[in-house]
Amino acid sequence: MTVEEMIRCESKKAEFKVMLPKNSEKYTKTVVAYANTQGGKLFFGVVDETREIVGVDEALLFQTMDSIANAVSDSCEPQIVPEIEPYTIEGKTIIIVTVAPEPQRPYYLKYKGKEKGTYIRVGATTRLASPDKIKELEMEGAKISWDELICVGYKVTENAIKKLCRDMNIRRKAMQEQRNLIEKLPSVTRTNLENWKVLKKTSEGYLASNAFVLLTSDFFPFSKTQCAVFKGTERSVFLDKREFVGPIYEQIEDAISFVLRNIRLGAKIEGLIRKESYELPINAIREMIVNAHCHRKLTDESCVQVAVYDDRLEVTSPGGLYNGLTFEEAMQGHSKLRNRAIANIFGQIGLVEAWGTGIRRIKDAAWEYDLPEPEFIEMPETFRVNLYRKGLPMEERQNVSETSVEYWQKNRDISVEMGKDNAESSVKFGESSVKLGDISINMTQKRILQMIEENNQISAAVIAEKMSLSVRAIEKNMKELRIKGMLVRHGSARGGYWEVVR
Numbered sequence: 014m015t016v017e018e019m020i021r022c023e024s025k026k027a028e029f030k031v032m033l034p035k036n037s038e039k040y041t042k043t044v045v046a047y048a049n050t051q052g053g054k055l056f057f058g059v060v061d062e063t064r065e066i067v068g069v070d071e072a073l074l075f076q077t078m079d080s081i082a083n084a085v086s087d088s089c090e091p092q093i094v095p096e097i098e099p100y101t102i103e104g105k106t107i108i109i110v111t112v113a114p115e116p117q118r119p120y121y122l123k124y125k126g127k128e129k130g131t132y133i134r135v136g137a138t139t140r141l142a143s144p145d146k147i148k149e150l151e152m153e154g155a156k157i158s159w160d161e162l163i164c165v166g167y168k169v170t171e172n173a174i175k176k177l178c179r180d181m182n183i184r185r186k187a188m189q190e191q192r193n194l195i196e197k198l199p200s201v202t203r204t205n206l207e208n209w210k211v212l213k214k215t216s217e218g219y220l221a222s223n224a225f226v227l228l229t230s231d232f233f234p235f236s237k238t239q240c241a242v243f244k245g246t247e248r249s250v251f252l253d254k255r256e257f258v259g260p261i262y263e264q265i266e267d268a269i270s271f272v273l274r275n276i277r278l279g280a281k282i283e284g285l286i287r288k289e290s291y292e293l294p295i296n297a298i299r300e301m302i303v304n305a306h307c308h309r310k311l312t313d314e315s316c317v318q319v320a321v322y323d324d325r326l327e328v329t330s331p332g333g334l335y336n337g338l339t340f341e342e343a344m345q346g347h348s349k350l351r352n353r354a355i356a357n358i359f360g361q362i363g364l365v366e367a368w369g370t371g372i373r374r375i376k377d378a379a380w381e382y383d384l385p386e387p388e389f390i391e392m393p394e395t396f397r398v399n400l401y402r403k404g405l406p407m408e409e410r411q412n413v414s415e416t417s418v419e420y421w422q423k424n425r426d427i428s429v430e431m432g433k434d435n436a437e438s439s440v441k442f443g444e445s446s447v448k449l450g451d452i453s454i455n456m457t458q459k460r461i462l463q464m465i466e467e468n469n470q471i472s473a474a475v476i477a478e479k480m481s482l483s484v485r486a487i488e489k490n491m492k493e494l495r496i497k498g499m500l501v502r503h504g505s506a507r508g509g510y511w512e513v514v515r
Contacts, residue, residue, distance in 0.1 A: 016100055016109065019054065020064055025137040026053035029061040032069070033077050037084035040110075041122060044085050046132040046139040047112035048093050048120040049150055051339045053134065057081075058107035068105030078108060090123035091115075114337025119150035135393045149312060153336045158353040159311050160224040161210045164232075169212070169219040173229040174203055177211075180262070181362050183484065187474030188363030201361065209361075210354050223311065224354035231258040235311075235331075238264040238302075240271040240319045248320070261306050261355070262362065266483035268302050268319050269295075275321045276402070292402060293326060297378035297387075301398050303364045304371045305330035307356050313394065326400045333394055340391045346373055375400065452497050457482070458490050462499065462513050469510040 019027050028043050040055055047053040057077070058069040069077055078097050085093055096111040119142070122130035131142040131150065142150065152159060181201040189198050203219075206212040211228070213220040226232045238257045244250040253275065257267040277292040305317045310332020318329040334343055335351040348371075350356045359365040372389065379387050379400060388399040454462075457480070464476055477487045494500035501512045 017102065020056065020059060020066070020102075025134065026051065027056065028053065028137075028139075029056045029059040029064065031058070031060050031067060033057055033080060037088060038122065040081075041084055041088040042130075042132045043134075043139045044093060044095060044110070044112050045089055045120045045122060045130070046134045048089075048115040049118055049132065049142070050114065050134040051334070051337055052112055052114040054112070055110040056107055057110070058105065066103045066105050066107065068107055071106055074099055074106060074108070081108070081110060088122050088124070089120055091117045091120060093120060114339075116154065116337075118154035119147055145312060149310070158351070160222065160227065160352040160354045162223055163213060164221045164223050164226045167221045167226055167232065169221045169225070173225075174206070174212070174219070177206070177225070177229050177260075178202060180260070180484075181358070183472060183474045184262070184362035186472055187478060190472070190475055191363070191478065209357050211358065222354060224352070224358065227311075227355065228260050228262065228358060230260070233311075235314045235316055236261060236264075237316045238268045238306075238319060239316055240268055240321075242275045242321045244323070246322050246324050262359075262364065263483065263485060264317075265299075265302050265306060265364065266477070266485075268317075269299055270482050270486070272298050272302075272319060272321060272326060276326070292382075293384070293400060294378035294382050297375045297400055298326065299364075300371050300374050300378075301326070301328040301400065303359065304398075305396075307359055307365065308332070308335065308351050308396070310335075310394070311352060315395075324402055326402070327397060328400075329395055329397045331395060333391060333396055340389075343391075344372060344389065346370060452499060454494070454497070454499070455490070457486075458494055458499075461487065461490055461494065465500070465511045466513050469512065471511070 014022075014024075020029075026047075028040075030040060034040060043053075043055060058067055059065070060067060078099070081097055082095075085095060093112065093115060095113075098109055098111075099106050100109050101107075119127060119131045121127045121132070124130070127147065128144070129141070131147050132139050133142045133146060133150075134140075178201045185198045185201065188194075203212060206225070207214055211222050211225045213222065223233075227236050231237070236258065239254070240257065241254040242252040244252050255267075255271055257264045257271075272293075273291060273295070278289055279292065302317070302319060305319075305328050309317060309330045313331035315331040317331070318327075320327040320329075332351065334340065334349075336349045338347060338349045356365065375387050375398065379385070384403060385401040387401065388397075390397040390399070460480060461476055464471055464479065473487045473491060474484050477484045480487070491500060495502070499514050501514055503509050503512060
């Protein structure tokens, strides 16, 4: 954006002063705010209300520039060195002060102290930072990731360690099969968890990082995913809502399954083959929900929200862009990791394929589906992504506005299980059963048997991926099939195989 364009349009990264104020705090606190957030520019010699160019007195130009530099240097802690330069526009000279997002956060007015002198930029205004925001800025400045910190007083159990390693290995195996990797991925062990700063070993046992707690329990009340279906295009009338807790990778699987249950599933015939596809690309849905968890602000008491409307899928993540990353940079594929340990685990189990590609992948998927351009919205403490559905005729739109259960039953004859309070119990939608001999099984179980007959070494994770259900739901159905005597496991978990008993 040119200087002229920045002056003429509204921008949260620009502030205008008609002259140099006698009280330097009127602009040094903005300098501090820019350094603590995403940077910005101060224009001296421009009327704020009308954007009229009045210029500064050229006889005092360099004296004025020195005064600004001295005020910033004397007032700000740690030291901020902005770029201060004259610029001629409409035959008049103005002064532009450019402040970059600085790394030694938090910055504050030294005579006020850190608690009362730390400012941030919220929209187009400069505001005093809250105690929680100051703590976040301190961690940014120290390059500390909150999820790597020790969760004081949390007890690490042997079962929790084993379950996390087992779950990661199941998903790594599925990732290897899906990506056709030739070299076998090594098994995850507790030593890996130590190296990845998920666990810390001491002489008295293990200490849990916040990441370990998030990956193994529902200990933190903010760690949940709220999912809802709304009638129409506003948050007014609920058609369905669920709240998923527990390990965050399971929350992600449950949330994806929730979305797929509540959007349309179509089919087309290609030759002799009937192919089914959802109205929204699964990889974009996955990317939106994974990114929301991966980049969320974990010191915020809000939670990730996933909402399905008649016209869009909306995913909202607590916390704005991190550590000075600008919206423009994010749109160009730049990324800064807020939660390093969580991001690493997501990469290890295939939830993240390539860093900095999430926004591009969502856009590409929408383009391939001939959908409207996705919308990315940055708010002060929130980031939201809207993936728009294709427009529908009114009669079809009415179907979508029915309860999701009714619409699902019309369009897909399959058992769908939804986690309830992170327990084994579940609510079943659109249940339909078939009989094999004297034994009744649901349609999910029938498809599981068909997949196993095609590949008797297939894993539950791969089946879950193919059916767009959670691993827990697949494992529960496979357990029922074993109890009914229709599925037998031969050999070890690693080298064995399944047998379907008719």
